[in-house]
Amino acid sequence: MSLKPDDVSKIAQLARLAVSPEEGEALSRELSSILDLVAQMTAVDTSGIEPMAHPLEMQQRLRPDEVTETDQRDLYLGNAPQAEAGLFLVPKVIE
Amino acid sequence: MHEKTIAELSAGLAAGDYSSVELTSHFLERIEQLDARLNSFITLTPELALEQARAADQRIAAGDAGALTGIPMAHKDIFCTLGVRTSCGSRMLENFISPYDATVVSKLAEAGMVMLGKTNMDEFAMGSSNETSHFGPVRNPWDVERVPGGSSGGSAAAVAARLVPAVTGTDTGGSIRQPAALTGITGLKPTYGRCSRYGMIAFASSLDQAGPMTRTAEDAALILGAMAGFDPRDSTSAERPVDDYAAALDQPVSGLRVGVVREFMHGDLDAGIAASVEAAIAELQRQGAEVVEVSLPNAHLSVPAYYVVAPAECSSNLSRFDGVRFGHRCEDPKDLEDLYKRSRSEGFSSEVKRRIMIGTYALSAGYYDAYYLKAQQIRQLIAEDFRRAFADCDVIVAPTTPGTAFPLGEKGDDPVSMYLQDIFTIAVNLAGLPAISIPAPAVNGLPVGFQIIGDQFQEGRLLNVAHRIQIETDWHQQVPEGF
Numbered sequence: 137m138s139l140k141p142d143d144v145s146k147i148a149q150l151a152r153l154a155v156s157p158e159e160g161e162a163l164s165r166e167l168s169s170i171l172d173l174v175a176q177m178t179a180v181d182t183s184g185i186e187p188m189a190h191p192l193e194m195q196q197r198l199r200p201d202e203v204t205e206t207d208q209r210d211l212y213l214g215n216a217p218q219a220e221a222g223l224f225l226v227p228k229v230i231e
Numbered sequence: 232m233h234e235k236t237i238a239e240l241s242a243g244l245a246a247g248d249y250s251s252v253e254l255t256s257h258f259l260e261r262i263e264q265l266d267a268r269l270n271s272f273i274t275l276t277p278e279l280a281l282e283q284a285r286a287a288d289q290r291i292a293a294g295d296a297g298a299l300t301g302i303p304m305a306h307k308d309i310f311c312t313l314g315v316r317t318s319c320g321s322r323m324l325e326n327f328i329s330p331y332d333a334t335v336v337s338k339l340a341e342a343g344m345v346m347l348g349k350t351n352m353d354e355f356a357m358g359s360s361n362e363t364s365h366f367g368p369v370r371n372p373w374d375v376e377r378v379p380g381g382s383s384g385g386s387a388a389a390v391a392a393r394l395v396p397a398v399t400g401t402d403t404g405g406s407i408r409q410p411a412a413l414t415g416i417t418g419l420k421p422t423y424g425r426c427s428r429y430g431m432i433a434f435a436s437s438l439d440q441a442g443p444m445t446r447t448a449e450d451a452a453l454i455l456g457a458m459a460g461f462d463p464r465d466s467t468s469a470e471r472p473v474d475d476y477a478a479a480l481d482q483p484v485s486g487l488r489v490g491v492v493r494e495f496m497h498g499d500l501d502a503g504i505a506a507s508v509e510a511a512i513a514e515l516q517r518q519g520a521e522v523v524e525v526s527l528p529n530a531h532l533s534v535p536a537y538y539v540v541a542p543a544e545c546s547s548n549l550s551r552f553d554g555v556r557f558g559h560r561c562e563d564p565k566d567l568e569d570l571y572k573r574s575r576s577e578g579f580s581s582e583v584k585r586r587i588m589i590g591t592y593a594l595s596a597g598y599y600d601a602y603y604l605k606a607q608q609i610r611q612l613i614a615e616d617f618r619r620a621f622a623d624c625d626v627i628v629a630p631t632t633p634g635t636a637f638p639l640g641e642k643g644d645d646p647v648s649m650y651l652q653d654i655f656t657i658a659v660n661l662a663g664l665p666a667i668s669i670p671a672p673a674v675n676g677l678p679v680g681f682q683i684i685g686d687q688f689q690e691g692r693l694l695n696v697a698h699r700i701q702i703e704t705d706w707h708q709q710v711p712e713g714f
Contacts, residue, residue: 144588151546151591152553152568153584154576163588169647170589176535177605180612187607188614190437191423191663192469192687199463211330217560224555227566 138168233393237450251301255284271389275348283345300343308349311430320352320364323578333430342457351385359652372711377636380410387414392714405656408668412631412680418444423663424469427462435544448697452476479691480698485519490624503674511671511681525620529612533658539606546590614662631668631680670706
């Protein structure tokens with residue numbers, strides 16, 4: 137399985153990563169070698185095998201619908217790169 | 232004081248031979264003197280440590296102390312620590328001050344342990360050499376030109392150099408066991424769900440698990456007892472009581488059925504590693520254990536399946552790093568898209584980007600069945616292999632790694648050769664099983680790991696078998712020169 141620099145650009149866009157043309161070259165090589173490793177799976181017949189999403193036999197727990205967290209807005213905003221008036225700031229999204 | 236195990240230090244504190252403040256100062260001084268050669272810590276917290284030590288001394292004086300009260304430790308920098316920087320080895324979180332404690336952190340603090348700082352690691356726990364850290368590589372105390380393994384490389388190097396008696400680690404594909412093996416210490420990866428993942432920065436959520444890294448199995452039993460347990464804040468936390476691991480340590484191993492994996496011990500295995508693992512198996516036989524051969528016919532598919540499942544989950548987990556709420560933000564973004572892309576590209580280094588992209592590709596439209604679904608089916612086959620094997624044996628033994636510690640930079644350009652470091656550890660994560668790595672006889676002066684794998688929630692059995700080997704051998708007592 138080999139990925140071309142074009143494929144790498146598409147994947148980078150989906151992952152919201154900026155990839156320069158030089159990085160794209162190296163990445164297409166590295167990602168292709170990882171996909172070659174992964175391709176060993178294709179030789180195995182897995183028809184009828186139940187996919188295993190999770191290692192434990194368990195069901196999703198539900199908790200009572202009660203307030204358990206206190207308001208710590210200022211503490212959490214303290215890690216924001218840019219915040220003002222209790223809000224996270226981002227570049228203008230709506231013209 | 233640094234020669235002693237936690238069990239011995241605990242007795243010394245109880246007898247008043249030294250205080251926790253003295254003990255803490257001693258280890259802080261060792262870090263100060265020696266860690267420039269290793270780079271095993273990202274952040275030190277001496278003031279907080281001395282404050283916790285003073286509180287521990289008061290508890291000891293008041294007769295309110297447990298086995299871990301006043302014992303110094305450190306956390307891998309993947310665990311959130313209230314008010315203390317939690318970087319996950321990444322530029323992305325270089326300035327992140329956690330607003331809360333991980334459950335594992337608060338449990339060990341409640342037990343009275345004293346945190347000296349946060350240990351170095353591969354960025355976002357992605358790596359097997361500790362060379363992907365934004366804070367520089369960690370060096371192996373057995374040979375500072377070699378890697379300590381990873382991703383919990385700082386934790387392993389710090390324990391091996393006796394800079395701290397115990398450190399937490401995390402293991403998604405071998406990140407506790409592989410560095411433990413390469414540095415000659417004891418590292419336990421518990422059953423998936425045994426320790427809470429709350430506040431442990433997520434890499435691959437269906438695989439991640441926290442565990443102790445120590446010098447002996449006895450110490451690991453003490454720490455695991457305090458770390459483990461149900462946590463309502465982790466939706467996949469196992470809702471079952473914690474065993475008394477320390478109480479089961481001495482149980483004889485006579486009659487124990489030890490499964491040796493046919494596919495791991497034959498063929499291409501390095502002769503030195505094979506001889507070392509055979510010596511550990513012989514010690515169990517000498518104590519009356521019975522060796523049986525078991526087969527894991529799909530184990531060779533574990534690395535391929537893992538490099539779909541783990542990157543897929545990582546690409547989803549790491550989407551939260553968007554430069555908006557916390558973490559790195561690029562300068563002067565021209566719009567929101569530019570903000571996301573440049574913040575992420577500057578904040579993550581190449582290995583993390585590779586894995587995000589592989590995961591994104593595997594989950595993208597048209598490829599899901601061929602990659603993610605297929606990998607989950609292979610995962611089922613691997614778990615079935617283990618279920619069958621455990622019908623014939625009580626524990627499974629194997630090498631932890633295919634070789635000893637390799638030179639820094641050796642595998643830098645070749646991600647796949649780095650991934651193959653974990654061929655003996657990854658199947659355990661896919662199946663959600665517990666496994667421990669303990670030192671076996673060294674090869675050419677470098678440590679070798681002996682891996683003992685158990686069925687789900689058999690941590691007590693693993694610690695027992697490891698302890699029985701350690702009380703009869705001195706493989707775990709070797710110390711690197713100059714530390």
